[in-house]
Amino acid sequence: MEKSKRQHLELCLTLHRAVASGGGNSCFSPYSVASALGLVSRAARGKAADELISLLAGSDDELTRQAELLLGASTLREDRGREKPVLAVSNTLWAWDQLPLNDEFQDELAGWPGGRVKSAPFVSDPEQARQVINADVAEITRNLIPELLEPGTIAPDAVASLVNALYLKAGWIHPFPEDRTEREDFHSTGGTRRALTMRQSEIFPYAARDGWQVVVLPGAGGTEAVILLPGGDLAEAEAGLDAATLARLLQEPHRTQVHLSMPKFDVDVRSLLTERLRELGVSEIFSPDADFTPLTPDPRLCVQDVVHQAVLRVGEQGFEGAAATAVTFRAVSMIIAEPVTVEVNRPFLLLVRHAETGVVYFFSRIVDP
Template sequence: MRDRGHLTFALALHDALAPDRTRSACWSPYSVASALGLLAEAARGRTREELLALLGPGGPELVRESGVGAPAELAVANTLWAADDLPLVDGFLRRLADWPGGAARSAPFADDPEAARALINADVAETTRDLVPQLLQPGSVRADTVSVLVNALYLKTAWVTAFPERATADRPFHTPSGTRPVPTMRVTANARHAARAGWQAVALPAEGGVELVVLLPDGGLGALDGVPEVLDGLEHRRVDLSLPKARLEFSARLGGALRGLGVRAVFGSGADLGALSPDPRLVVGEVVHEAVLRVDEQGLEGAAATAVLTRAAAFRPAPEPLVVRVDRPHLLLVRHARTGAVFFLAQVVSP
């Protein structure tokens, strides 16, 4: 199943990016899978095979089919920024045009790397409604940078049943370092629920075919092995849910994590990006990612961006609602309800 493959990718990379379960983290599997899917379109041979093995069967196609309906807002840009003198393969440009927001643009990498960086950052900021204003940090774009593949994502949607603001109050939350009061929302709504494999899950519907799945472990936040099983068991139920408000920001370099998950060839001298350009020197220098997620009484808002920098190298109602109190570290999974594409995956340790 494509959605299972995508979920496996998301959980594996989450383990690699956020192994410390005592710290909050947030990232976008959708954004990273989009960027890596585009990179796979540019690759051949072993380089391509390693990327597709990580993304899972049908992974790139799944993210491309996960549009949302009104009134939710989803903005996606998939952009190839290339040096003027870099020859590009027409077939790649045709495939890029089939991706959501797919476009190729030029940037003055050799003449003015900082201007190129500013140009890319401004475009990402526009797509993400300024939630990600500086994806590329100073010094990340150099004179030997020849292309940057960028995915930028913005998602905003309202709950089908909003949390009443009058019900929000400070309630105890148990963090690894102690218990403290945090602003906690409460709503009784038609949702989906499951409890199995060491986890309890509540899927709260939002407008546009989006849902937030709250994943609460029976004990501490540890291994994620039971997550696919509890997601498979979701059934419609009326739920009395207490959930802390959340505002999460996270940035990371993904190169080390990707190498650890078997994506190695693209970073080395044997990288084959011949489906992008006939220039044999192309190699990926780094993959950078930034994500922001906000969850409040009205709904959720999130943005993320991923850049691949290439160098010339070197829900059934019950009589009584089920009470779920989210009062300890947990996961938040924002996904497309039909396809299962994971827009955001977060671990909330200290809201």
């Protein structure tokens, strides 16, 4: 299990570097991307599958263990006396009704959280297919993502789309007092600005090592948010952050009295992953030579685009997030120490994750809250 958790962190950092290369705010869901691409790998054969397996897990056996890890993070426990957290997940294959589908793949899909097959009029009315998919994603994500697929993204030769959608809402075990929230300085590369900043003093898991301060904010249902605050410039600290270091940071915190201040924030980031995946060595799925015969006996399919969107809101009472990933296929021819003070008043990373499995629901960089 520890190896699988380390592999998951490797994927988190690889994707973070790919989608956050611009230097500003970023946010994506490793859970959503890994789910969608994991299903695509099961729909593929040969080089197309091998490239995805290499990115996601390194081996087919490890990919199976990664899928089990994601499954373990698909349910949350109920904490007696606390508001029940909400976690909704769907993995949907939207298919043209004349595209033949293999029973084996449909059985595979049924074993994933929210796995299902639904029909959409790709060939006869691509715009209607787009609207149908968007409406379903909007429902799963409580309308945080009302339009995952923008106009024109479903091409006339599109015949299917694998879509993962995720919604997560949980309260803090220790909410921030709203009357202590004030505008305070947040120091970023673009200068200092005033940001709504929450404050509280509480016993939290805390660590300081390898040039980072780590604070773990427990959430309801076995969720948690992990603040990773570098001692210096975030970009320089990120460059030296590998999976081994991140694993150490996540294992190190011990209960400490923490005087914590951190900004409220609301980020909404769309990522076009097609070119990012090519840069990471996943190119065969976009080729006319791709083999998707495990999905359909029709051999003339390849991936057109991979689109991802993530929304994350963090406030005094807790956090709310949504993410969706769409992979669209087209026809080829057809213990308590001294108190510490943590002032999150400069760029930082924040991970929202499932505490037991370590699966990261959201991986965000906050440069401008």
